[in-house]
Amino acid sequence: MIDWERVHDLCAEIGPDDFGEVVSLFLDEADDVVSRIPTLTDARAIERDLHFLKGSALNLGLADLAQICQAGERRAASGRTDIDLDQIVATYTVSRQSFLGGMPAVAVA
Numbered sequence: 001m002i003d004w005e006r007v008h009d010l011c012a013e014i015g016p017d018d019f020g021e022v023v024s025l026f027l028d029e030a031d032d033v034v035s036r037i038p039t040l041t042d043a044r045a046i047e048r049d050l051h052f053l054k055g056s057a058l059n060l061g062l063a064d065l066a067q068i069c070q071a072g073e074r075r076a077a078s079g080r081t082d083i084d085l086d087q088i089v090a091t092y093t094v095s096r097q098s099f100l101g102g103m104p105a106v107a108v109a
Contacts, residue, residue, distance in 0.1 A: 002098050006061035023103070026056050027096065034092045037085045046083060047076035053092070065095045 011019040033049045040046045054069035056062075068091050072083040 001062075001064045001095060002102060003061035003063045004102065006063075007099075007102070010059065010061070023060065026060055030056060030092065030096075034089055037089060040085065041081060043076045043079050043081050046081060046085070047073050050076060050083075050088070053088070057095070060099070062095045062099060065091050 010022070014022065030053060033053055037046070037049055040049065050069045050073040054066050054073055057066035057069060065088075068088055072085075072088060075083050
């Protein structure tokens with residue numbers, strides 16, 4: 001679910017203080033996107049939001065979320081809107097909890 005090696009690498013690259021800011025910014029923006037995703041009906045809007053989530057998830061090591069967003073983004077790019085957005089929201093919720101639960105270990109490493 002979480003690519004902890006990527007998380008550790010990112011933390012080492014930018015430092016613990018900046019890492020905390022990056023995580024906070026991602027979670028704030030992702031929370032906003034995830035809250036509106038279930039209401040989206042336009043393929044372009046879905047594609048845009050899933051692209052954002054995918055990129056951010058990849059950067060922070062949220063592998064499962066990135067994968068499911070990529071699949072949905074591809075469908076939306078072809079004009080399809082029959083994407084299980086509830087599954088994306090659920091995957092984000094679980095990934096977010098797992099990520100935050102593992103953060104103390106990242107700070108120590």
